[in-house]
Amino acid sequence: MNHRTALLVAIVIAAAPALAQETGTLKKVKDNGSITLGIRESSYPLSYLDDKQQPVGYHIDVCNRIVDAVKAQLKLPALKLQHQAVTSQNRIPLVANGTVDLECGSTTNNEARQKQVAFAPTTFVTNVRMAVKKASGITGLAQLGGKPVATTTGTTSVQLMRAHEKGKGIDFKEVYGKDHADAFLMLETDRAVAFVMDDNLLAGLIVSSKSPADYAIVGEVLNVEPIAIMLRRDDPAFKKLVDAAVIGLMKSGELDKLYTRWFLSPIPPKNVSMNFPMSEQLKKLIKAPSDAPAESFNKK
Structure with a gap:
């Protein structure tokens, strides 16, 4: 077990009392033996396809860390990972109807969308x-x-x-x-x-x-706009696990490393860097994680 996985296991164990009963998404994932990530094909560098047509990006990496936490909680190390391409038009319905378990793209968290889906703590600000x-x-x-x-x-x-x-x-x-x-x-x-x-x-x-x-x-x-991983509403056990995994990445410094990899280093397919420094807003949200919508964000 590597350090990253050990950290996520510790986070999940700490949250265990609230997650003891597997319901909602966790039950669905356990019963199916698989979890489905909604991915974008051209949301650089959050979620896109590389030259081998494989999903890569900052939010793909964040979602993969969340999947590690799901595997640990469900004790399913061989949990199958599936990808489903989504668009700006169909991403919310596909999360809401259960086709996609985590949407790992470039979705703004706002009040209108919070009536249909839930969001993890903000991991990017645009x-x-x-x-x-x-x-x-x-x-x-x-x-x-x-x-x-x-x-x-x-x-x-x-x-x-x-x-x-x-x-x-x-x-x-x-x-x-x-x-x-x-x-x-x-x-x-x-x-x-x-x-x-x-x-x-x-x-x-x-x-x-x-x-x-x-x-x-x-x-x-x-x-x-705060950008975050999207998941189904009214699923407190799954949201608690997702939130704990994301906050764990923030507290461990892993999220900073992922940001550097995707925004400040050469990335596929052209192996060039975006040279896109982290915003002051995101630095603050890493210190004080929040899933507040854009409306409250723009009142400042």
Whole structure:
């Protein structure tokens, strides 16, 4: 047993009284002998496919640590791990209906979603901004009038643009990609002049593009959003285990190491670094873990 697994076992044992009765997701996983992770195919560097079409990323690693805790709690070292690709549009229904046990992607924790699903403590914080081609000269929302602006189906980016004081009254045309890669392709092929999304996803797509130097992340911050692993609602035993595993990663320093690996070091498929330092907000949340939604986050 390595140090990481031993730590997770200790965390689970500490939480054992509340987890003694296996119900909900834990019972389902034990009965099936498998656990299913919902993964994204182009949410760089949180959850995406490498050049071998295998899911990799910061939140994939976090979820794998949670799976270690599940194996320890259920005493199932051979628990089968399955992956299910999800999109911005279907991720919540697939968690809610039991198809996916943990969604390991780039989902914002907000009040509306908390009515349908639950979230682990926040493990990433993003700013919603826009990517443009440098040659366009676009630097803010005011320059988007009458122009096509891309976003991903099932996300909140367009609503955030329209709600922003500088976005009100600007008549831009919404165009939607089926996933983040598809939306970025609209920018790349000039079907859109901007792609509005989480800044880390934009940075990852730019680094992985054919001509990274052609793009810039610009404009007003439309929202500051806590990103977290998603799980089913009304399943206190499973949430307690998930929370304990995530907080254990924070307290041990393991989460900092994972962040360095995926945001500050060369990553596949191009073996280049995003050079994306940890935000002050995330540093604070690692010291004081929270699953509070974006609305409370943006009251500050």
